[in-house]
Amino acid sequence: MQAKKRYLILLSAGACLALLSYLGGVRLPAASRSRRDRGRNARRPDQPWPHFSDPLHLFLPSDQTDTEEYNLHVSPRQKRDVNTSVYRGRRCRVDSCFDFAPCQKNGFKVYVYPQQKGEKISESYQNILATIEGSRFYTSDPGQACLFILSLDTLDRDQLSPQYVHNLKTKVQNLPLWNDGRNHLIFNLYSGTWPDYTEDLGFDIGQAMLAKASISTENFRPSFDVSIPLFSKEHPRTGGEQRLPQVQLHPAAPKVRAGVQGEALPDGHRLGHPERPAPRAQRGGRGAAHHLQARQGLAEAQGRALRRGQRGVRQAACVPVMLSNGWELPFSEIIDWNTAAVIGDERLLLQIPTTVRSIHQDKILSLRQQTQFLWEAYFSSVEKIVLTTLEIIQDRVLEHGSRSSLMWNSHPGGLFALPQYSGYLGDFPFYYATLGIKPYPKFTAVIHAVSPLVSQSQPILKLLVAVAKSQYCSQIIVLWNCDKPLPAKHRWPATSVPVIVIEGENKVMSSRFLPYETISTDAVLSLDEDTVLSTTEVDFAFTVWQSFPERIVGYPARSHFWDGNKERWGYTSKWTNDYSMVLTGAAIYHRYYHHLYTNYLPTSLKGMVDQLANCEDILMNFLVSAVTKLPPIKVTQKKQYKETMMGQSSRASRWADPDHFAQRQTCMNKFASWFGAMPLVHSRMRLDPILFKDQVSILRKKYRDIERL
Numbered sequence: 001m002q003a004k005k006r007y008l009i010l011l012s013a014g015a016c017l018a019l020l021s022y023l024g025g026v027r028l029p030a031a032s033r034s035r036r037d038r039g040r041n042a043r044r045p046d047q048p049w050p051h052f053s054d055p056l057h058l059f060l061p062s063d064q065t066d067t068e069e070y071n072l073h074v075s076p077r078q079k080r081d082v083n084t085s086v087y088r089g090r091r092c093r094v095d096s097c098f099d100f101a102p103c104q105k106n107g108f109k110v111y112v113y114p115q116q117k118g119e120k121i122s123e124s125y126q127n128i129l130a131t132i133e134g135s136r137f138y139t140s141d142p143g144q145a146c147l148f149i150l151s152l153d154t155l156d157r158d159q160l161s162p163q164y165v166h167n168l169k170t171k172v173q174n175l176p177l178w179n180d181g182r183n184h185l186i187f188n189l190y191s192g193t194w195p196d197y198t199e200d201l202g203f204d205i206g207q208a209m210l211a212k213a214s215i216s217t218e219n220f221r222p223s224f225d226v227s228i229p230l231f232s233k234e235h236p237r238t239g240g241e242q243r244l245p246q247v248q249l250h251p252a253a254p255k256v257r258a259g260v261q262g263e264a265l266p267d268g269h270r271l272g273h274p275e276r277p278a279p280r281a282q283r284g285g286r287g288a289a290h291h292l293q294a295r296q297g298l299a300e301a302q303g304r305a306l307r308r309g310q311r312g313v314r315q316a317a318c319v320p321v322m323l324s325n326g327w328e329l330p331f332s333e334i335i336d337w338n339t340a341a342v343i344g345d346e347r348l349l350l351q352i353p354t355t356v357r358s359i360h361q362d363k364i365l366s367l368r369q370q371t372q373f374l375w376e377a378y379f380s381s382v383e384k385i386v387l388t389t390l391e392i393i394q395d396r397v398l399e400h401g402s403r404s405s406l407m408w409n410s411h412p413g414g415l416f417a418l419p420q421y422s423g424y425l426g427d428f429p430f431y432y433a434t435l436g437i438k439p440y441p442k443f444t445a446v447i448h449a450v451s452p453l454v455s456q457s458q459p460i461l462k463l464l465v466a467v468a469k470s471q472y473c474s475q476i477i478v479l480w481n482c483d484k485p486l487p488a489k490h491r492w493p494a495t496s497v498p499v500i501v502i503e504g505e506n507k508v509m510s511s512r513f514l515p516y517e518t519i520s521t522d523a524v525l526s527l528d529e530d531t532v533l534s535t536t537e538v539d540f541a542f543t544v545w546q547s548f549p550e551r552i553v554g555y556p557a558r559s560h561f562w563d564g565n566k567e568r569w570g571y572t573s574k575w576t577n578d579y580s581m582v583l584t585g586a587a588i589y590h591r592y593y594h595h596l597y598t599n600y601l602p603t604s605l606k607g608m609v610d611q612l613a614n615c616e617d618i619l620m621n622f623l624v625s626a627v628t629k630l631p632p633i634k635v636t637q638k639k640q641y642k643e644t645m646m647g648q649s650s651r652a653s654r655w656a657d658p659d660h661f662a663q664r665q666t667c668m669n670k671f672a673s674w675f676g677a678m679p680l681v682h683s684r685m686r687l688d689p690i691l692f693k694d695q696v697s698i699l700r701k702k703y704r705d706i707e708r709l
Contacts, residue, residue, distance in 0.1 A: 089181070089207045093224050094396050097207040099183050103146035108394040110137040111145035113175065116152070122163040125153040127237040127382040128187055134674075136602055137390055142177055147393065148184045150175075157201045159193040169203035181206030185393065188212045189230055211389045213330075220328040223396060226389050229330040229379055238383045239676020319367040321352060331378060333392055334408040340370040370409075377413035381676060387415055395419065410434065416627045421515075421595045429522070429550040429590040430627075439549045442474035443523035443542055443588060448512045451529060452484035453491055460529040461493055467525065468495035469535040472542045474521050475500060481507050508610035512584075513620065515594040522549065524594065528585035536705035541635050544687050545588040552624050552632035554587025560668060560680050569668045569678060571618070571661070580680040581621040582632035593624055605674055608667070614660060615667035622671045622679055631683035636692070636706055 089097055112129055115121065121129075132138055132149055139145055152171055156163040165171075172178060186208050192198040199212075199219050210221075213230035220227060322329070322337075323346040329337050337343060342359070344352055359367075378388045391414060395402035401423045408414040412430055425431040432438065445467045449460060460478075467473055475497055480486055481504035492499055500518055504511040512526070523545060525538065537555070545553040557579035563570040597606075597620060609616045621632065672678050689703035698704050 088204055090219070090221060092207050092221055097182065097224070098209075098397065100397055102144075102183070103397045106139075106144045106146065108137060108146050108390075108398055109139040109144050110135075110147045110149060110390065111139055111142045112149045113151040113177075116171075119152060120163070120165070121151070121153045122155055122233070124189070124231070124233045124235070124382070125155045125187070128155075128386050131237065131383045131386040132390070134602060134604070135387060135390070136600065137394075146183065146397065147390075148177060150184070150186060154186050154201065155189045157188060157191045159202075161190065168201075172203055178206075181208030184208035185389075186210055186212075187228075189214075209393065215328050216326050217328050218326060223333070226392055227328040227330050227332055228385055228389060231382065231385065236381045236676065238381050238674070319364060319371055321356065323349060323352070331388060331392070334388075334403070334405070334414060335374060335378070336405060336409050339409060340367055340374050342367070373411060373413070377415065383676065384415070391415060406431070406434070412627045412629075416596065416600070418595065418599060420599065421592060428592055432549055439522040439546060439590070441546070442472055442521045443470075443525045444474055444519045444521045444591075445476045445525040445527060446512065446516075446519070447476065447478050447527045447529060448481060449478055449529045450481050452482055453487040458529075459532065463527060463529070463531055463533065464499065465493055465495065466533060466535050467527070467538055468497050468499075470538045470542070472539060473497050473525075475518075477502060477516065477518060479504050479512055481509075481511065483507065506610075509613050509616040510597070510606045510610050512616065513594050513597040515591070515598055519591050519594070522590055523588055524591050525588050526584040526586075531586045533586055534705055536703050537636070540689055540703045540706065541588055544633065544635050548633055549590055550628050551630060552582045552584070552587050552589045552621065553635060554582040554584070554632070555635060556583040556586055557581065557632075557634045558583060559682070560678070568665075569672055571664045571668050578682045578684045579634055580625075580631060580682045581618065582634055584617040584620050587632075589620075589624065593620065596627070597623055602674070605671065608670060612663050612667070614663045615671075618664060618667050619671055622675060625681055626675055626679035629679075629681070631681040631685075633683070634686045636688050637686070 110132055112132055129149065129151065137147075142148070150172070152168060153163060153165050154168070157168075158164060178184070184207075186201070186205055188201060188210060189212075191201050191212075199216065210225040211228050212225065213228050215225065215227050319340070319342060321342045321344065323344050325346050329335070329343075342356065344355065378384050391403075401419050403414045403417055403419050404425065406425060407417040407419075410431075417428060417430070421427065426435055426437050429439070447460060447463065447467075451458075451460075453460070464476060464478075467476060476495070476499045478492075478499065478501045480501055486501060486503060492501070502516065502518070505514060523542065525542070527533070533555070541553055541555070545551075558581040559572050559574075559576060559579045560581070561570045561572060562568075601619070601623065605619060609619055625631065689701070689706055691701050692703070693707050694701075701707070
């Protein structure tokens, strides 16, 4: 027994001596030390940290900031300082690093640097520049510009990429207008390279704004940078996949299906960059490379979730579940992501299935509908992404105020709700139902006159009298687009409502849709000079419009179709059971569309209309359908409209001219090309008065005069 005790004491003493030798820093043989070094990553929490006598370096070259040795030596704060040192202007905000003067003087105009000879530009960046140059923001005069865009491709700053632009630092600094990046916007999708997937663009951005994908909240400068979605080179430039909301109103009980995206794919390719392999050593790590790949993967996964999925378990308008701590969500400044996505903490991954199953199906329906809206409004094309970015910056720098959260997060979206028009939601036709208000119960008639007034029996005078008798008419504006001088005041008939004659600006077709200050009512009754309408027809059309204030409501209907033989869109005036346009020669719509037509559409389309003196009614229908995603509304049959129009001397040649019809075919395709898709929607609905043409007493009919037409 005593021998056993002595044995245990010796054993304990030996163990203590070994432990003291280890803790005291006794040198071990080289072989043992190398074995211990190789096992550092497997160190248990209760093991002591090794002692290092080498001094720590705060700033290291970028190619050393993600090595194993660096991760062990440097504290999280030091790593953060190294990572954020790439932004010399990281404290920049709009108030401190942006010059407001040119924006307030000339408006929000964007200048794109001329492309330099021999510089390669990726297809994605070409799409960005083409979108800006085709937008209403573009100016070719740098002296008029509020914002500057580089023609040097900054999208992919990974040195392993074939799109990587070398010597960018020198090229940017040599730009005569660079001015340390002030009032410049830089687009970027990828940054850094293996093994350091940092957010370093490889050149000093100075005081420039960043529109960057997969940006961390740590480096994101609020109210200065813009977080954009990651998109592939196959992403459509315009249009994108446009779908009407088709989510079931009463969906079945949801089935939880999970798809994990964010890690490297099995074949070693990084999401969003299929031509570039990711090193196998990085796939299982939790370093900077892993987080960047995760964020890029989630960004692209979110994009796939936001649009209709095309493979695997992805469903139409599926709800994205986003788990990526420290990632600034795309367009986070304007989008309320809580209404469209399930956002969780990546450290609580195992709780996600339970959380998803607990969401009520009504909430899922709401999330799916909002997801689909956000995709179509802001993400479905390069054009939508770029324009959303520019609109966000415009809201920051101009004094007219910015869009409200409701404008950005509800139909039709911020791109179609221009704050220059009004800051009050009740002035827009889209928000009447949400606010519980109704449009003003009067209309302003705008009669487009192109023929001289030579006789008191001309259709325009009869039309003026009929419209003035309407109980809903507030005033009549005659837009004089005729080359002859204005008629004397006594030539116009006496009416019970004011008649204002305005000489058209430059006598062009687009001037009929200018936002004239004299239009004080919500509703505009647009009329051609030779339109034949009775007072009863005017009253009925306005009554219908009051229930559909966001749409065009009127009489003459037309339609579009796809000509498979010619592979182009066609225009037809044939009487059929459906239609997709209501011509503005006899139609009512909200006055906001005058502002949108003038300020949203590019000068190229309006210039085409003015040059042809044609198609302005088609363009207005394209615009309204693009905004509402709905067809116009035709009222009553009015079969005599076509024959009456053909019989009028002032316009007979126009309607019978085959060139006029051919021009309208050309306009259809030109407009569809600019919008990126065909926005017109077919309808078979026609609204008639109650008891219209029924065999009942004439005294029971409110609009009995319509029956005789």
